[in-house]
Amino acid sequence: GESVGLHLPTLSVQEGDNSIINCAYSNSASDYFIWYKQESGKGPQFIIDIRSNMDKRQGQRVTVLLNKTVKHLSLQIAATQPGDSAVYFCAEINDQGAQKLVFGQGTRLTINP
């Protein structure tokens, strides 16, 4: 079936280092991809999105890369800070009507001081 999955369930990086979180998706028809951040006890928070006709998009300290050839999505966070510690989910939308999100399992990012 359709799924959005992640390569690693946990990732630890030193404060100030860059981090890369990866995601593999299986539905080549997906139109839109989003990265969400979820802190403990809170709902997911939008970080950055990318349309399927793009391969890179940058935000503040974050960059999303999309490789449609291998169905791979990554989130790069530059100069990580303690506040970046959270679970990160990639999600896809493959129906432009309902626009329901299909989430992966998540990666827990821990920033070490």
Add this chain to the structure above:
Amino acid sequence: DTGVSQNPRHKITKRGQNVTFRCDPISEHNRLYWYRQTLGQGPEFLTYFQNEAQLEKSRLLSDRFSAERPKGSFSTLEIQRTEQGDSAMYLCASSLASGLNFYEQYFGPGTRLTVT
């Protein structure tokens, strides 16, 4: 705070009881989504509304689940005859969707349900 709000934040109930959750979306948002999230997993789509119309329901939404959005504003999600497998975080999200453009879904803090 003008974000999405959900009540209650936590609910503990005994198996077989009925529970109802409420979601208040961002006021001008026409779309409202319900998702369910179990520990360590990403949220899973349950259902969504466009204004007051419920347009799609996931196969995860058994006949014990019902959702309403009577006036196109707040929404309620009711679970009848709760089972231990219903224990999860129930998340609500809203967006201002129009046409085929993609619009960010804003999530509420969720209602954590524990069925004992």
